[in-house]
Amino acid sequence: MIIDCHGHYTTAPEALNEYRRLQVSACECGKCEIFPRPVISDDQIRESLETKQLRIQRERGTDLTIFSPRAVGMGHHIGDERTSSEWAIVCNDLIHRACQLYPENFAGVCQLPQSPGVEPARCIPELERCVKELGFIGCNLNPDPTGGYWKDPPLHDKWWYPLYEKMVELDVPAMIHVSGSCNPHFHATGAHYINGDTTAFMQFLTSSLFKDFPTLKFIIPHGGGAVPYHWGRYRGLAQDMGLPPLKELLLQNVFFDTCVYHQPGIDLLLKVIPPENILFASETVGAVRGVDPETGHHFDDTRRYIDAAVLGEADRASIYSGNAYRVYGRLKNRA
Amino acid sequence: MIIDCHGHYTTAPEALNEYRRLQVSACECGKCEIFPRPVISDDQIRESLETKQLRIQRERGTDLTIFSPRAVGMGHHIGDERTSSEWAIVCNDLIHRACQLYPENFAGVCQLPQSPGVEPARCIPELERCVKELGFIGCNLNPDPTGGYWKDPPLHDKWWYPLYEKMVELDVPAMIHVSGSCNPHFHATGAHYINGDTTAFMQFLTSSLFKDFPTLKFIIPHGGGAVPYHWGRYRGLAQDMGLPPLKELLLQNVFFDTCVYHQPGIDLLLKVIPPENILFASETVGAVRGVDPETGHHFDDTRRYIDAAVLGEADRASIYSGNAYRVYGRLKNRA
Numbered sequence: 001m002i003i004d005c006h007g008h009y010t011t012a013p014e015a016l017n018e019y020r021r022l023q024v025s026a027c028e029c030g031k032c033e034i035f036p037r038p039v040i041s042d043d044q045i046r047e048s049l050e051t052k053q054l055r056i057q058r059e060r061g062t063d064l065t066i067f068s069p070r071a072v073g074m075g076h077h078i079g080d081e082r083t084s085s086e087w088a089i090v091c092n093d094l095i096h097r098a099c100q101l102y103p104e105n106f107a108g109v110c111q112l113p114q115s116p117g118v119e120p121a122r123c124i125p126e127l128e129r130c131v132k133e134l135g136f137i138g139c140n141l142n143p144d145p146t147g148g149y150w151k152d153p154p155l156h157d158k159w160w161y162p163l164y165e166k167m168v169e170l171d172v173p174a175m176i177h178v179s180g181s182c183n184p185h186f187h188a189t190g191a192h193y194i195n196g197d198t199t200a201f202m203q204f205l206t207s208s209l210f211k212d213f214p215t216l217k218f219i220i221p222h223g224g225g226a227v228p229y230h231w232g233r234y235r236g237l238a239q240d241m242g243l244p245p246l247k248e249l250l251l252q253n254v255f256f257d258t259c260v261y262h263q264p265g266i267d268l269l270l271k272v273i274p275p276e277n278i279l280f281a282s283e284t285v286g287a288v289r290g291v292d293p294e295t296g297h298h299f300d301d302t303r304r305y306i307d308a309a310v311l312g313e314a315d316r317a318s319i320y321s322g323n324a325y326r327v328y329g330r331l332k333n334r335a
Numbered sequence: 336m337i338i339d340c341h342g343h344y345t346t347a348p349e350a351l352n353e354y355r356r357l358q359v360s361a362c363e364c365g366k367c368e369i370f371p372r373p374v375i376s377d378d379q380i381r382e383s384l385e386t387k388q389l390r391i392q393r394e395r396g397t398d399l400t401i402f403s404p405r406a407v408g409m410g411h412h413i414g415d416e417r418t419s420s421e422w423a424i425v426c427n428d429l430i431h432r433a434c435q436l437y438p439e440n441f442a443g444v445c446q447l448p449q450s451p452g453v454e455p456a457r458c459i460p461e462l463e464r465c466v467k468e469l470g471f472i473g474c475n476l477n478p479d480p481t482g483g484y485w486k487d488p489p490l491h492d493k494w495w496y497p498l499y500e501k502m503v504e505l506d507v508p509a510m511i512h513v514s515g516s517c518n519p520h521f522h523a524t525g526a527h528y529i530n531g532d533t534t535a536f537m538q539f540l541t542s543s544l545f546k547d548f549p550t551l552k553f554i555i556p557h558g559g560g561a562v563p564y565h566w567g568r569y570r571g572l573a574q575d576m577g578l579p580p581l582k583e584l585l586l587q588n589v590f591f592d593t594c595v596y597h598q599p600g601i602d603l604l605l606k607v608i609p610p611e612n613i614l615f616a617s618e619t620v621g622a623v624r625g626v627d628p629e630t631g632h633h634f635d636d637t638r639r640y641i642d643a644a645v646l647g648e649a650d651r652a653s654i655y656s657g658n659a660y661r662v663y664g665r666l667k668n669r670a
Binding site (some may be wrong): 143144148149150151153154157183184185186187189190191194195198199201202203205206222223225226228229230231232233234235236237239240260261262264265267268271272287288289290292293299300 | 478479483484485488489492518519520521522524525526529530533534536537538540541557558560561563564565566567568569570571572574575595596597598599600602603606607622623624625627628634635
């Protein structure tokens with residue numbers, strides 16, 4: 001069993017993009033509006049998945065993708081709370097339909113209706129709807145709904161606590177995932193994503209968040225940003241601050257995915273992070289779509305790197321599926 | 336010969352900090368003022384270095400440190416242009432005195448008087464003074480003088496070009512180095528530093544900066560932020576954009592230091608980045624000061640990792656000193 005814990009619906013039917021363009025251009029003109037939700041047929045959903053995600057699952061021999069709306073498309077910085085709310089409902093409903101059409105292949109994770117300056121508590125109704133009514137098993141949480149300006153409170157601020165309480169109650173983890181950047185400094189997939197991962201980890205390290213929420217769970221995607229590469233730095237910083245070892249401080253609550261697109265990166269990840277904290281993922285179809293001329297395989301075919309790594313079979317099985325069942329508490333009931 | 340290309344005067348005499356406290360508190364009260372520059376004796380400088388940087392050089396068997404003012408102390412976001420100008424002069428003069436007292440042990444790199452919203456061209460007089468009058472061999476360039484809000488233009492913007500022209504004319508490279516963060520999202524040494532490195536690299540990747548300045552040289556510290564760990568991602572992103580291979584695109588102009596504080600991180604760096612693009616560094620006395628309980632040695636004793644790495648002797652010599660002579664064109668004349 002191979003579970004890919006990080007897939008976005010990047011290939012959604014064009015009607016979704018058209019709907020979003022209407023939303024965005026209305027907001028750009030200073031008047032955010034509510035538009036009729038897009039009409040998309042089951043066949044359009046099937047076609048958008050059969051030729052992409054499902055084909056790739058078959059080709060690469062993976063079984064289930066934990067599937068959420070396109071991350072760069074969340075665009076929480078655009079428009080107001082109502083814009084984000086409508087957009088989240090539309091995107092989450094589409095994920096739900098994909099999961100209903102292919103229940104063996106997809107498990108749903110929701111986009112939250114975050115909006116700059118709006119309390120995360122306001123996301124609770126949509127989270128509850130997705131988990132209780134649509135059977136979703138997690139959410140994506142944007143640590144910077146201001147789109148690259150980082151103006152709302154950090155993740156350890158009490159601002160976030162009501163949402164965390166609900167996550168714990170529902171037994172759903174969050175993947176920390178920024179969206180697009182409207183700050184010209186930050187290329188989305190090349191800088192903002194990776195910075196978001198690194199930033200979140202350091203916010204966890206310097207806070208008592210997991211004392212307050214001992215069972216709260218976060219997945220840091222893109223192999224944990226810069227964190228495993230600088231694991232010595234983080235161990236040293238924690239030690240200089242008089243904190244316990246990182247394993248004790250964070251690793252009951254923080255997990256890393258395997259979206260690292262070359263063998264040496266994966267080898268490093270597996271070397272420094274305990275196997276029980278690593279979840280297989282590829283973010284396919286995602287940020288990097290080409291074939292690596294050095295290997296002849298797709299950069300994002302991360303299964304090849306895991307298969308090629310020096311790793312005991314029990315650890316490999318944990319990374320491929322065991323840890324996902326542990327982190328996504330609702331996955332087992334669903335299966 | 337072992338050259339440490341990344342050392343800050345983090346142990347400067349207390350009179351320097353007192354001066355800065357005066358500056359900062361005046362600015363905090365809304366009235367930035369000019370204060371009498373601090374009076375520091377040669378003996379105070381000697382004492383601050385003998386017991387720290389020089390002792391560590393001796394203990395670790397390194398020869399020369401490329402030495403600049405404390406990075407987190409630059410604080411370009413504090414006060415106005417005159418605040419930054421005075422502060423840069425004071426800090427740079429102190430570096431100059433350290434270099435004069437220990438010409439065998441230190442080569443100077445300057446802090447620039449950057450200030451939010453102020454054109455980088457305004458830094459040229461201080462850069463020229465440091466290089467021409469004080470014999471400095473490079474500068475530290477803060478890609479975010481707004482202290483964690485990233486509000487000024489990115490590094491490929493023409494905003495920066497006059498400064499780059501001067502750097503090329505003077506034959507001095509810049510180390511890309513953010514300073515402190517006043518954004519509560521970003522821990523300085525654990526997030527802002529590493530994000531700054533990653534961000535700068537991606538700005539270089541997506542721009543034609545090095546077409547415009549073929550001989551401009553940047554050192555990205557902290558082992559290049561997240562970049563080597565995600566080297567496959569960056570190779571793939573560049574390829575998807577139709578850009579040439581990274582080696583051709585960037586590696587005539589962009590170099591990485593070795594401030595990565597554990598063996599697996601250094602091993603990865605050496606595996607994916609060509610040896611001619613790596614410069615030895617430790618950032619001692621710096622961000623991480625403790626002893627790694629896993630090795631019994633200081634986290635920042637990076638010489639041990641380089642010595643322990645699988646590496647040909649010619650490559651090791653390049654990393655220890657050859658590349659520094661190539662990147663810092665003025666180093667050889669100085670020696």
